[in-house]
Amino acid sequence: MESSKLEFLTAKARQLRDDAIEMIGRFGVGHIGGVMSVMDALTVIYYDKAKVDPKNPNWQTRDRVIMSKGHAGPAMYVVLGDLGFYPREWEKTLNQNGTHLPSHCDRLKTPGIDMTAGSLGQGLSVAVGMAEVARLDGNPATIYCIIGDGESQEGQIWEASMYAGSHGLDNLIVMLDYNKMQLDGKVADICDIASPVEKWKSFGFDVQDIDGNNIAEIADAIDKAKATKGKAHMIVLNTVKGKGASFAEAASNCHSMSISEELWRKETGRTE
Amino acid sequence: MTDEREIRQTLASALVEYAKKDDRIVVLDADLMSCHATKCFKEAFPNRFFNVGIAEANMIGMAAGMSAMGKIPFTYSFAPFATRRCFDQIFISVAYAGLNVKMVGSEPGVAAEANGGTHMPFEDMAIMRSIPKMVCFEPTDATMMEKALDEIVNYPSAVYIRMFRKKAAKIYDETLDFKLGKAIELRDGKDVTLIASGIMVERALQAADLLKEEGVSAKVVNIHTWKPIDKDAIVEAAKKTGAIVTCENHNVFGGLGSAVSEVVVENCPVPLKMVGVRDEFGQVGKNAYLSEVYGLTTNDIVKAAKEAISRK
Numbered sequence: 001m002e003s004s005k006l007e008f009l010t011a012k013a014r015q016l017r018d019d020a021i022e023m024i025g026r027f028g029v030g031h032i033g034g035v036m037s038v039m040d041a042l043t044v045i046y047y048d049k050a051k052v053d054p055k056n057p058n059w060q061t062r063d064r065v066i067m068s069k070g071h072a073g074p075a076m077y078v079v080l081g082d083l084g085f086y087p088r089e090w091e092k093t094l095n096q097n098g099t100h101l102p103s104h105c106d107r108l109k110t111p112g113i114d115m116t117a118g119s120l121g122q123g124l125s126v127a128v129g130m131a132e133v134a135r136l137d138g139n140p141a142t143i144y145c146i147i148g149d150g151e152s153q154e155g156q157i158w159e160a161s162m163y164a165g166s167h168g169l170d171n172l173i174v175m176l177d178y179n180k181m182q183l184d185g186k187v188a189d190i191c192d193i194a195s196p197v198e199k200w201k202s203f204g205f206d207v208q209d210i211d212g213n214n215i216a217e218i219a220d221a222i223d224k225a226k227a228t229k230g231k232a233h234m235i236v237l238n239t240v241k242g243k244g245a246s247f248a249e250a251a252s253n254c255h256s257m258s259i260s261e262e263l264w265r266k267e268t269g270r271t272e
Numbered sequence: 273m274t275d276e277r278e279i280r281q282t283l284a285s286a287l288v289e290y291a292k293k294d295d296r297i298v299v300l301d302a303d304l305m306s307c308h309a310t311k312c313f314k315e316a317f318p319n320r321f322f323n324v325g326i327a328e329a330n331m332i333g334m335a336a337g338m339s340a341m342g343k344i345p346f347t348y349s350f351a352p353f354a355t356r357r358c359f360d361q362i363f364i365s366v367a368y369a370g371l372n373v374k375m376v377g378s379e380p381g382v383a384a385e386a387n388g389g390t391h392m393p394f395e396d397m398a399i400m401r402s403i404p405k406m407v408c409f410e411p412t413d414a415t416m417m418e419k420a421l422d423e424i425v426n427y428p429s430a431v432y433i434r435m436f437r438k439k440a441a442k443i444y445d446e447t448l449d450f451k452l453g454k455a456i457e458l459r460d461g462k463d464v465t466l467i468a469s470g471i472m473v474e475r476a477l478q479a480a481d482l483l484k485e486e487g488v489s490a491k492v493v494n495i496h497t498w499k500p501i502d503k504d505a506i507v508e509a510a511k512k513t514g515a516i517v518t519c520e521n522h523n524v525f526g527g528l529g530s531a532v533s534e535v536v537v538e539n540c541p542v543p544l545k546m547v548g549v550r551d552e553f554g555q556v557g558k559n560a561y562l563s564e565v566y567g568l569t570t571n572d573i574v575k576a577a578k579e580a581i582s583r584k
Contacts, residue, residue: 060342107340108370115340116369119360125333126365132334133298133341136319156361159330 001216005048009215013043017244018268019078019091023101025264027094030103031071033254037179037212037239038075038146044218045144046079054084057111063141064114064130068123069148069177070104076113077101085112121154123147124174128164131172131232142226146175150182152193158203164232165204173225173233174205177212179241183255200234212237213244275414275442279435280378282414284309286421287346288316294425296344300324302331307437308348308378328353332361332373339371344425350384351377351434352393355400366430367403374424376433380410380470381521382562383436384554392554398526400432401499408499409452410434410470413443416496419450427452434470441474443494453497455505461491464577465509465516469495469528471559472519472547472568479573490577498528503535510540515580517545519573524548543583545576 017039024030042065046052050063067076074094081091086100093099100109104118114130117123127145134141147157164172176196180187187193200207206228210217218237225233241255242248247263265271291297291313298320299313305323314321324331328349335345347354354377355362366373377396379385384392400408409424409431411417417435424431431452443458450456458473459480468476473494480490491513493505510516516536520528529546536544549566563569 106369115337116364119364122329122333122361122365125330125361126337126340128330129334129337129339129345130341131337132322133338133343136298137341139341156329156333159327160333163324163327163330163334 001219006216009043009047012047013040013215014244016043016078016082018270019082020074021245021259021264021267022270023074023078023091023094025259025261026092029258030074030094030256032245032248032257032259033181033241034069034072034148034177034179035075036243036245036248037241038072038177038237039244040213040215041146041175041177041218041237042075042079044215044222046083048219049222050142050144052083052112054112057085061139061141064127064143066115066117066123066127066143066145067105068117068127068145069120069151070117070123072146073101073103073105076105077110080110080112086110120148120151121156124157124160127172127174128160128169131164131169132167134171135169141171143172144175145172146177149176149178149180149187149193149196152176152196153191161200161203161205168204168230169232170229173222173235175235175237177239178236179239181241181253181255185253196236204231205234206231207234207236209236210238212239273442275439277414278309278438279411279414279417279440280309280437283376283417283421283435284312286418288313290421290425291317291320296342297346297425298322298338298343299346299348300331300335301348302326302328302353304349308376310348328358329361332358333365335373336365336369336371339373344372344374346374346376348376348378350391351380351396352391355393355396355432359399363403367406372429374431374433376435378435378437380434380436381549382554382559382566382568383471383521385559385562386556388556389554394523394549394552394554395526397434397498397522397528398530401526401531405429406499407431407452407497408434409497412470412473412494412496413440415442415444415446415448416450419448420452423450423452436471440471443473453500453502455502456494456496457491458494459490459492461489462513463489463515464581465491465493465513466519466573466577467493467495467506467509467516467528467532468519469498471521475568475570476519476573478570479577482570482574483577488577488581495528495532498531501531501535503539506532506535507539510536510542514584515543517547517573517576517580520548521568522548524550543580545580547572547576
């Protein structure tokens with residue numbers, strides 16, 4: 001990756017993290033851990049790879065981005081707001097009465113959200129259906145789907161993976177946010193999804209295992225996935241839950257945290 | 273009189289014809305293609321037919337994704353697996369997400385016969401009816417299924433189709449004027465109204481014949497769409513006949529009896545009796561035997577009608 005692009009994307013990811021810390025902080029509580037861990041992947045998808053148009057969010061041949069771990073809604077909202085999918089004044093309305101930005105993604109409320117999610121395990125099946133239709137219609141769209149590691153305890157993830165693998169959906173790029181933590185503790189302790197690389201390989205996927213908080217590696221992995229035909233793609237993002245929010249990284253479990261105004265202002269350095 | 277046509281073959285053939293002029297139509301099945309006669313669709317449109325394997329949750333999610341891409345997917349499974357097996361997927365990925373999937377659940381209630389209690393849904397319409405905006409439709413015969421297809425395709429939201437698969441009693445001919453949500457009066461009467469759905473329509477007509485012999489004039493109404501329900505038809509029947517009997521191959525809890533009662537008690541309270549399954553699981557057996565066991569026979573309807581009239 002060119003250094004100027006890497007610099008831009010790195011700065012963008014930092015800005016988006018601060019936007020998300022502020023967004024959640026203004027509400028006072030939220031899923032900060034999983035929002036921070038996927039931010040590098042979302043930055044690469046939206047600012048380097050995906051074909052999307054904020055002025056035409058329903059463009060038929062756009063790429064789709066399904067945030068199956070729907071509690072990372074705020075990560076999507078800071079991106080979509082920054083790109084101009086919705087009015088800037090919405091940004092301070094997370095979870096407020098009547099908002100367009102509910103904690104979990106809702107395709108009927110937020111322009112740019114391609115699928116409603118929140119009941120875990122369901123988004124990947126939806127992405128698989130989208131990928132089948134794109135293939136059927138000769139639609140060049142790439143379907144990105146971000147799933148969680150705790151989410152992968154849901155059986156539906158494996159139903160969808162079995163289908164995608166056995167039908168060679170090469171327009172589908174699944175990313176596993178492998179941050180190793182879930183609401184109640186370590187994924188490995190609660191119900192281990194160990195060896196996701198081997199698991200998805202055995203389901204017939206083209207699998208890459210990368211540092212999911214490294215922008216250059218993510219961009220490279222998406223390029224390699226697009227160049228590999230005949231197989232559905234899994235990019236295992238080895239991430240740190242809470243990455244880039246010092247208070248979250250320091251917490252024993254940052255899945256959901258209360259964030260005071262003092263804390264988010266200190267973390268972001270924002271005074272406005 | 274038994275129909276010459278199976279409902280399953282009628283729907284599958286109609287879908288093939290429809291799909292020739294509407295490329296939004298796609299069909300998904302969960303390893304029950306042979307039970308639903310959908311093979312003709314697969315042969316006509318191999319790229320628009322998706323057999324997902326025995327994975328109903330994934331089937332519903334995929335259909336939701338296809339809807340989001342502009343398709344009108346029809347999903348097929350046996351009624352219990354088409355509904356309760358994947359209830360949350362239907363609730364969230366389809367209904368809450370505002371997507372437009374047409375879900376066929378076959379072999380309702382006692383029609384499951386030899387497959388027994390695991391396959392015998394008396395609750396499918398109740399749980400589907402609990403989902404906001406979900407249309408719940410039970411075709412009466414092959415003619416109605418065929419006539420309903422255009423409305424189902426063009427209805428702007430999700431529809432559940434509770435489909436008896438095989439040859440049902442023939443109730444309608446080509447003159448049928450069908451509209452989703454619009455009840456059909458099959459016989460006029462003044463003493464009691466028999467409101468029936470699915471396989472119970474034939475029995476309600478037979479019950480009306482028996483009641484006539486005893487000097488009782490029974491109106492017979494086919495409510496094929498349990499939601500949105502035809503409130504006007506129910507209110508009119510209650511006012512005209514002053515007594516109602518509901519007849520369903522389903523648990524009365526949350527079913528047609530409940531749906532009709534909700535309208536009656538709020539708008540025009542009259543004596544009402546429900547013929548249907550009462551808080552029981554299914555079991556193996558022939559339709560006739562099971563109908564005796566669960567109280568779904570013509571005689572059960574006659575008895576209920578007399579009770580309702582006596583309470584006027």
